Amino acid sequence: MENKLKNVLSIVFNVDINKINNESSPDSIPNWDSLAHMNLVVALEEEFDVEFNDDEINEMLNYALIKEILNNKI
Amino acid sequence: MKKLAYSELLSEHKNLQKSFDKSNTYNIGVISNTIVNQFKEIIEYNLLINNIYSKVTLGDYDNIVQDSIKFKEYDLVVIFWDICNIIDGFQYEIELYDNKTIDEVINKIKNEINLVFKNLSKSSLVIFNSFSDLSFSSLDIQKNKLNYLKDNLNTFLENNLPENFKLINIEKIFCKIGLDNSFDYRFFYSSKSLYSIEFYKSYTLHISPLILAVKGKSKKALIFDCDNTLWKGILGEDGFNGIEMSKHSKNGKIFHEIQKIAITLNKKGILLGLCSKNNQSDVDEVIKNHPGMLLNDDVLTIKKVNWIDKASNLLEISKELNIGLDSIVFIDDSSFEINLIKEQLPDIITIQVPVKLYNYPKLLRENVSLFHNLSYSNEDLQKSKMYKEQVIRNSEKNNFNSIEDYLSSLQLKIKVYDNEKSIIPRMSQMTQKTNQFNLTTKRYTEKDIENFIDDSSFNILSWSVDDKFGENGITGLCIINLLLDKKIAIIDTYLMSCRIIGRNIEFSIMDYIIDSLKKIGINKVSASFIETAKNSQVKDFYKKNSFIQSTKTKNQINFELLIDNYTYHYINYIKIENGK
Numbered sequence: 001m002e003n004k005l006k007n008v009l010s011i012v013f014n015v016d017i018n019k020i021n022n023e024s025s026p027d028s029i030p031n032w033d034s035l036a037h038m039n040l041v042v043a044l045e046e047e048f049d050v051e052f053n054d055d056e057i058n059e060m061l062n063y064a065l066i067k068e069i070l071n072n073k074i
Numbered sequence: 075m076k077k078l079a080y081s082e083l084l085s086e087h088k089n090l091q092k093s094f095d096k097s098n099t100y101n102i103g104v105i106s107n108t109i110v111n112q113f114k115e116i117i118e119y120n121l122l123i124n125n126i127y128s129k130v131t132l133g134d135y136d137n138i139v140q141d142s143i144k145f146k147e148y149d150l151v152v153i154f155w156d157i158c159n160i161i162d163g164f165q166y167e168i169e170l171y172d173n174k175t176i177d178e179v180i181n182k183i184k185n186e187i188n189l190v191f192k193n194l195s196k197s198s199l200v201i202f203n204s205f206s207d208l209s210f211s212s213l214d215i216q217k218n219k220l221n222y223l224k225d226n227l228n229t230f231l232e233n234n235l236p237e238n239f240k241l242i243n244i245e246k247i248f249c250k251i252g253l254d255n256s257f258d259y260r261f262f263y264s265s266k267s268l269y270s271i272e273f274y275k276s277y278t279l280h281i282s283p284l285i286l287a288v289k290g291k292s293k294k295a296l297i298f299d300c301d302n303t304l305w306k307g308i309l310g311e312d313g314f315n316g317i318e319m320s321k322h323s324k325n326g327k328i329f330h331e332i333q334k335i336a337i338t339l340n341k342k343g344i345l346l347g348l349c350s351k352n353n354q355s356d357v358d359e360v361i362k363n364h365p366g367m368l369l370n371d372d373v374l375t376i377k378k379v380n381w382i383d384k385a386s387n388l389l390e391i392s393k394e395l396n397i398g399l400d401s402i403v404f405i406d407d408s409s410f411e412i413n414l415i416k417e418q419l420p421d422i423i424t425i426q427v428p429v430k431l432y433n434y435p436k437l438l439r440e441n442v443s444l445f446h447n448l449s450y451s452n453e454d455l456q457k458s459k460m461y462k463e464q465v466i467r468n469s470e471k472n473n474f475n476s477i478e479d480y481l482s483s484l485q486l487k488i489k490v491y492d493n494e495k496s497i498i499p500r501m502s503q504m505t506q507k508t509n510q511f512n513l514t515t516k517r518y519t520e521k522d523i524e525n526f527i528d529d530s531s532f533n534i535l536s537w538s539v540d541d542k543f544g545e546n547g548i549t550g551l552c553i554i555n556l557l558l559d560k561k562i563a564i565i566d567t568y569l570m571s572c573r574i575i576g577r578n579i580e581f582s583i584m585d586y587i588i589d590s591l592k593k594i595g596i597n598k599v600s601a602s603f604i605e606t607a608k609n610s611q612v613k614d615f616y617k618k619n620s621f622i623q624s625t626k627t628k629n630q631i632n633f634e635l636l637i638d639n640y641t642y643h644y645i646n647y648i649k650i651e652n653g654k
Contacts, residue, residue: 011085035111038261042112042271043081054260 001074005067008047012040025062048074075120075279080271087119091127100128100289103145105190106154107136109267113152116274120282126289135266139186142193150285151194152201156268157224158210165210168219176219180226187227191236199288201281202235203244204228209257209268240284247276283446293423293444294397296339297388299406300350300357300379303427304369305329309356319366322538322548324499326366331435333368335442340373344445345395347376349387349404354379384411385418403444481577482647484541488582489653491536491548493527500548501536504569508551509608511580512569513601513615531556532566537583538653539574549574552587556596563591565601568615581643584619586650588640597637605629 009024010017013031026032032040041057044050044066050073052060060066078086100121104110114130121128131148133141138155145151158165160183168176194200207224235241248256251272261267269277286292301308305319306329318326319333340346346369350357357379360367376395378387384406392399399421406412407427415424425441427434491497502520509515518526526532535552538545549571555564570580591599601616603609613631617623620640621633 008081011081011088014088034265035109035267038265038267039080039084039112042258043079043084046079046271047081054264057260057264 001070002067004047005044005063005070008043009040009063009066012036012043020063022064022067023062044070050074075116075123076275083119084115087115087122090119090122094122094127096127098127100126100150100285101148102128102130102150102152103133103141103148104130104152104154105133105138105141105145106156107138108154108156108159109135109261109265110154110269110274111267112269112271113154113274113278116271117278117282120278121285124282124286124291126285126291139189139193142190146194146197148197150199150201150288151197152203152281153190154203155205156209157205157207157220157227158262158268159266165207165220168223171219176223180223183227184230187230188234191234191239195236195238197238199284200236200239201242201284202231202239203242204231206245206248208245208248208253242281244277247273247280251276280443283443287446291400292446293344293403294401295345295347295375295391295395295403296336296445297347297349297376297391297402297404298336298369299384299404299408299411300348300352300360302407303350303405304333304348305360305366309352309360314356314359314364317360317364317366318496319364319368320496321366321545322497322500324503325431328431328434330366330368332438335435335438337368337373339442339445342445345375345397346373347378347391347395348374349378349384349391351381351384352379383414385414388415388419388422403441405438478647484543484577484647486577486579486648487540488579488586488648488650489538489540490583490586490650491538491653493534494536494653495524495527497536497548498523498527501534501551504536504548504551504571505567508569508571509606511571511575511612512567512606512609513565513612514567514604515606515609516567518567526553531558535583535587537579539577539579546571546574550579550583552583554587554591556594558595561595561597563596563599565599568601578643578645578648580615581619582645582648582650585642585644588637588642592637599635599637600624600632601635602630602632605631 006017006020009015009020009029013029013036015029015031026037037057037060041052041060045052048070050070052069052073056069060069075083102117104113111132114132118128118130131145133145136159138153142151142153160179161167168179171179205224205227207220211218211220231241256270256273257268258270259268283292298304301310301317305317306323306325307317309317319329320326321330336346348357354377357377361370361374376391378391380387384404388399388402388404392402399419402421403423403425404415405425405427406415409426412424412426415422423441423444425437428437498520501523502518505516505518505523523534526534533554533556535554536548537550538548539550540546551567551569552565553567555566557564588599599621601621603613603616605613616633616635619635621635623631624634625632
């Protein structure tokens with residue numbers, strides 16, 4: 001699941017998959033702006049067949065948090 | 075593209091982009107008053123798979139008029155102008171506005187639209203989405219203020235649209251995928267981004283024929299296989315009389331529709347052709363003499379009817395017509411042939427006739443946009459002509475003082491068919507479905523009808539009715555039992571579809587029947603009315619045709635007519651002829 005998750009982030013933000021770690025966030029990934037965040041949400045929802053609510057979307061502040069939120073869903 | 079997940083699409087998009095020559099970039103500017111960023115990769119990807127390298131530049135958020143100046147040199151400008159964001163919260167605020175304020179808003183937008191028209195007047199192509207209120211409208215019976223504003227603006231657009239603008243009815247896409255799948259309200263409230271990924275995909279597929287046409291990538295020729303593609307059946311096995319493509323037969327009507335769609339395309343300049351494994355002389359015979367065959371040599375530009383493999387034939391077609399393989403669409407019912415072409419000539423678009431035949435016309439129609447061409451003047455002309463006809467039809471109804479005048483203007487024509495085997499299914503269907511104009515309501519299977527036809531003591535008449543506006547198909551049936559030795563005829567069944575009631579057809583037919591019975595020496599006709607819950611309108615039918623009531627039971631009235639006592643109706647505005 002982690003690989004799948006990293007892969008989605010790498011595609012959406014156009015970064016090398018090896019550079020993604022628990023601390024990855026909008027601060028460390030230049031393409032991770034609010035619009036790309038939307039793309040991330042949509043891509044994750046399709047990939048893992050889940051749906052996020054507003055609060056969850058706002059809490060996805062870095063890779064580790066995304067992983068945690070996603071883990072609670074699947 | 076539809077099946078591709080969003081992340082797959084993004085990664086495919088990136089991969090494909092690398093391998094393209096970027097010197098011939100197609101520049102697209104997108105202007106919007108909401109956030110539509112996700113549209114960028116989706117349309118770029120779709121054009122890439124059509125061999126077009128494009129670059130989408132997104133305008134500033136909610137800056138439509140200024141952006142229209144910025145993008146005026148672009149190859150294509152797409153405008154998303156959403157009324158829900160004309161003013162923040164507009165979708166609910168508007169209902170509290172008074173009419174004067176709404177009219178002021180409308181005028182303000184119209185002025186802005188005019189500015190956009192002016193700024194982009196020299197652009198090569200502008201796609202302007204019609205205004206829609208469906209994202210925030212309750213589907214209420216009563217018109218609300220948002221509806222009013224939308225209708226008003228769309229009318230303005232239609233009446234003032236410059237020639238280089240194409241108006242896209244965005245609600246067609248909502249219809250196709252459903253309102254709930256079209257919007258993502260989460261992102262509307264957080265980021266003013268209204269549409270879902272699914273919407274962008276469908277929207278892209280909807281508008282891409284326009285771009286393909288500009289880039290000279292529209293399809294130019296539609297090539298048909300014959301057996302089970304243009305007609306039902308296999309000519310080599312079922313024979314000339316065994317294949318079906320008549321509007322009046324169960325299977326044939328599908329193929330009739332297909333041929334009509336093909337002819338419509340031909341009228342717009344699309345080339346039609348055949349590529350079929352058959353004896354050429356057999357197929358030529360069908361083209362020349364089969365009554366159901368609509369595609370004739372006037373519309374068929376090319377025919378490859380032989381026993382050579384279809385890939386070679388299609389290559390020949392491409393050479394002889396001097397068009398690229400990627401300009402050809404090929405239709406066949408056989409998965410073998412379809413796969414052969416997919417493998418050997420992947421540039422040709424193939425369509426396989428679906429097993430569920432009733433989906434065939436729909437499938438072909440869905441692919442019609444492949445042939446889109448920009449010089450729409452011809453079609454526009456036709457469209458306006460059609461509207462005109464409709465207007466005439468309606469106004470004629472109003473213009474005539476009496477219904478007789480109206481009927482006589484219709485140029486009604488009845489074609490009568492005698493014991494016609496090819497329409498047995500339709501005849502059986504009519505006995506089973508017709509309730510109102512049906513004197514005896516006897517239900518017959520196809521086998522029953524066939525037995526009547528084979529039995530020389532029965533005569534089955536059926537008829538179609540045409541008027542100057544078109545054909546109505548086989549819509550009436552009469553089964554007569556002939557007792558020739560007693561010179562008596564018994565009308566077993568007399569029915570007509572409600573589609574043609576009210577035109578005095580039934581009286582013309584009765585004249586015709588009596589006449590033909592006279593000719594074979596009948597001097598007495600008996601008939602009956604069997605009452606059901608639905609057929610009271612024909613209770614007096616035989617009385618109106620000179621019959622005299624003889625006996626009566628609880629739900630049945632029997633009538634008799636001495637044929638010499640029959641009074642002809644002689645309806646002069648109905649032409650009647652033998653269908654053969």
